Amino acid sequence: MAIDIARARAETPSCAKVAHFNNAGAALMPRAVLDAQIDHLRLEGEMGGYEAAAAAADKIAKAYTAVARLLNCTTEEVALVENATVAWNQAFHAFDFQAGDRILTAEAEYAANYIAYLKVARDRGAVVEVVPSDESGQLSLPELEAMIDERVKLISVTHVPTNGGLVNPAPEIGKLARAAGIPFLLDACQSAGQLPLDVEELGCDLLSVTGRKYLRGPRGSGFLYVRKAMLERLEPPMPDLHAAEWIARDRYELRPDARRFENWEFNYAAVIGLGVAVDYALGWGLEAIEDRVVKLAHHLRLRLDEELGLPVYDLGRRKCGIVTTALPGIEAAEVRRRLRAQGINSSHSTPGSTRIDAEKRRLPDLLRLSVHYYNSEEEIDRLIQALREIKG
Numbered sequence: 465m466a467i468d469i470a471r472a473r474a475e476t477p478s479c480a481k482v483a484h485f486n487n488a489g490a491a492l493m494p495r496a497v498l499d500a501q502i503d504h505l506r507l508e509g510e511m512g513g514y515e516a517a518a519a520a521a522d523k524i525a526k527a528y529t530a531v532a533r534l535l536n537c538t539t540e541e542v543a544l545v546e547n548a549t550v551a552w553n554q555a556f557h558a559f560d561f562q563a564g565d566r567i568l569t570a571e572a573e574y575a576a577n578y579i580a581y582l583k584v585a586r587d588r589g590a591v592v593e594v595v596p597s598d599e600s601g602q603l604s605l606p607e608l609e610a611m612i613d614e615r616v617k618l619i620s621v622t623h624v625p626t627n628g629g630l631v632n633p634a635p636e637i638g639k640l641a642r643a644a645g646i647p648f649l650l651d652a653c654q655s656a657g658q659l660p661l662d663v664e665e666l667g668c669d670l671l672s673v674t675g676r677k678y679l680r681g682p683r684g685s686g687f688l689y690v691r692k693a694m695l696e697r698l699e700p701p702m703p704d705l706h707a708a709e710w711i712a713r714d715r716y717e718l719r720p721d722a723r724r725f726e727n728w729e730f731n732y733a734a735v736i737g738l739g740v741a742v743d744y745a746l747g748w749g750l751e752a753i754e755d756r757v758v759k760l761a762h763h764l765r766l767r768l769d770e771e772l773g774l775p776v777y778d779l780g781r782r783k784c785g786i787v788t789t790a791l792p793g794i795e796a797a798e799v800r801r802r803l804r805a806q807g808i809n810s811s812h813s814t815p816g817s818t819r820i821d822a823e824k825r826r827l828p829d830l831l832r833l834s835v836h837y838y839n840s841e842e843e844i845d846r847l848i849q850a851l852r853e854i855k856g
Contacts (some may be wrong), residue, residue, distance in 0.1 A: 465749060465755045472748075472838040479586045482844040486645050486809040488626070488786050488834035490676040490683060494744055501682060501737040508733070519733045524732060527739030531687050534742050534750075535671065536662040540721040543688040544735055548653040548674035549576060551688035551744075554725045555649055555670040556620065558582055558698040563589030566619035568593055570603040570632060572625035572821040573780075577651060581620075590617070594820055601779025603632050605640065619646055624654040627813040627821065627830060628776030628788045629761060631659065647694065653677060654744020658757050658785050658836070660750040669694045675734070678785070678836065681741030685734040690722040700725045709793065748837065756837040757785035760844070764835060767848050772855060775831060788830040791855050796829040800856055804851050808843075 471507055473479040478492045487834040507516040507570065517524065535542075545551045556577075561567075561584045569581065581592040595611060598604040603621060619641045623634050634650055641648035650668040652661055657678025663671060672691040675681030690698065699718060700707055706728040708716040718724045730829075764787050768774045777788045791799050796812035803810050811832040815822035833847070 465752050467748060467752055467837045469838065469840060473840065476838050479838060483808045483832040483846055484635040484837075485795060485835060485839070485847060486811045487658075487836040487839075487845075488832065490678055491657070491678055491680040491810045491836055492838070493680055493682065493741070494524050496744055497681060497737045497741045499732040500740040504733040504736050513732075517730075519847070520732065520736060523736045523739065527735050527742070528650055530739045530742035531689075533746060534656070534661065535689055535792050537689055538692070541689055541692055543625065543690065543722040543725040545686050545688055545726060545737070546684055546731070547676075547686040548651070548672050549686075550779070551672035551674075551686050551725075552577060552649070552651055552653075553580060554692070554700055554702075555672060556618075556699075557584075557701040558725075559618055559647070561588045561590040561617060564615055565590045566615045566637055567592050568595055568608065568611055568619045569593075569617055570621045570624065570625075571597045571824060572601075572630060572632075572818050573620075573624055574622050574651065574653075575817050575819065577620065577622065578819070591615075595636070597821075599777075600781045601630055604639065604830065605633060605636050608637065610811055612640065612646065616644070616646050618649060620649040620651075622651040622653070623650075624659075624784055624786065625818055625821070626654065626781075626786075627777075627818045627827070629765075629783035630780035632780075633657065633782075634666045634668065638665075641669075642667050654786065655784070657750075659752070659754050663689055663691070666826045675738040675741060679738075679741050679745055680836075682731075682737040684731055684740075685738040687738070688722065690725065694722070695722065695724070702727075704728055718801040749845060753837050754784075757835055758783065760835040760837075760839055760841075761785045761787050764833060764844055764847075765839070767844065768851075771848060772851055774851070774855075777825070785835045786837055787833045787835070789833070790828050790830055791851070792856065796831045799831050799851075802854050803847075803850055808847055808850055 532539045584590045647669045649670045649838030656673040669691045676683045707724040774789045813830045
């Protein structure tokens with residue numbers, strides 16, 4: 465089904481105020497998500513935090529159900545956490561890395577993840593190895609297959625990198641990982657909400673997501689998927705009394721489900737808002753969302769190239785809604801500032817966010833323009849005209 469753009473914009477109050485091309489940063493929340501959070505905050509003010517959480521138990525449970533529907537998994541495989549960084553680190557640091565263990569990742573891996581790899585390399589002697597990209601810019605599957613051996617402890621890849629439109633071939637990576645019996649951790653921070661995600665098709669064992677980006681949920685919300693078969697093998701790095709039960713003076717027992725990766729304290733307004741956001745996305749249909757987003761991004765890339773003569777730095781056989789460019793002689797941060805002064809939101813990506821890929825391709829600071837299904841063609845017209853004036 466095609467997206468009803470008029471309805472989507474009418475249900476997004478901020479569309480009347482800004483042209484928002486920073487959806488890979490934090491998308492505009494629909495009214496239903498805003499209302500769900502505000503209603504719960506009011507409830508907390510009226511009756512107290514613990515009491516409000518108890519009264520909203522059904523709404524909180526729906527967040528787990530919504531995420532399970534989104535990913536095609538069970539609610540027992542879902543942990544709700546504060547953000548994607550917490551989700552990813554809970555998963556990654558649950559592995560007991562030892563000297564010589566190999567971690568395989570991609571060239572366009574995100575800085576925060578790579579810093580964690582470097583930490584276990586420094587502290588435990590693990591070895592971080594980067595799988596080369598193929599001619600399209602995505603992770604090379606033949607190279608990955610050739611690098612797999614018995615010392616590979618984990619394959620960890622960002623699905624949609626921060627610095628461009630690339631979509632790494634996660635299902636094919638998952639097949640190779642599963643055939644070799646190697647755990648596969650997928651950072652789906654920027655793919656969730658703009659692409660369909662089925663963990664059975666992806667073949668991942670762990671998957672981390674934030675709520676604020678393409679899912680259009682609240683900041684301070686996220687979730688972690690942990691395949692049931694992995695739960696017995698992984699212990700969270702910082703369990704608390706929510707994750708485990710203190711059963712004797714010298715023993716504790718972890719929960720049997722993925723909620724062992726949660727902790728006691730929650731921002732329940734954000735949890736409820738996340739559940740509403742996921743249901744809202746499912747209501748539109750992820751296939752319809754992807755179709756709209758990919759077409760808008762393709763249209764924007766063509767106009768940047770053909771009308772403005774600007775370079776487009778996006779790679780991959782499959783591309784998504786993130787579009788990157790640069791204006792010669794003008795810093796990306798300055799372009800972002802000038803656009804913001806005209807009511808146009810954007811972002812910029814520095815080489816430090818994806819250093820290996822950026823250094824290989826000698827990338828400058830990039831202007832990042834990330835579209836979503838509620839963006840209109842008229843907003844793209846406005847963006848192109850603003851960039852034309854800035855370019856001079």
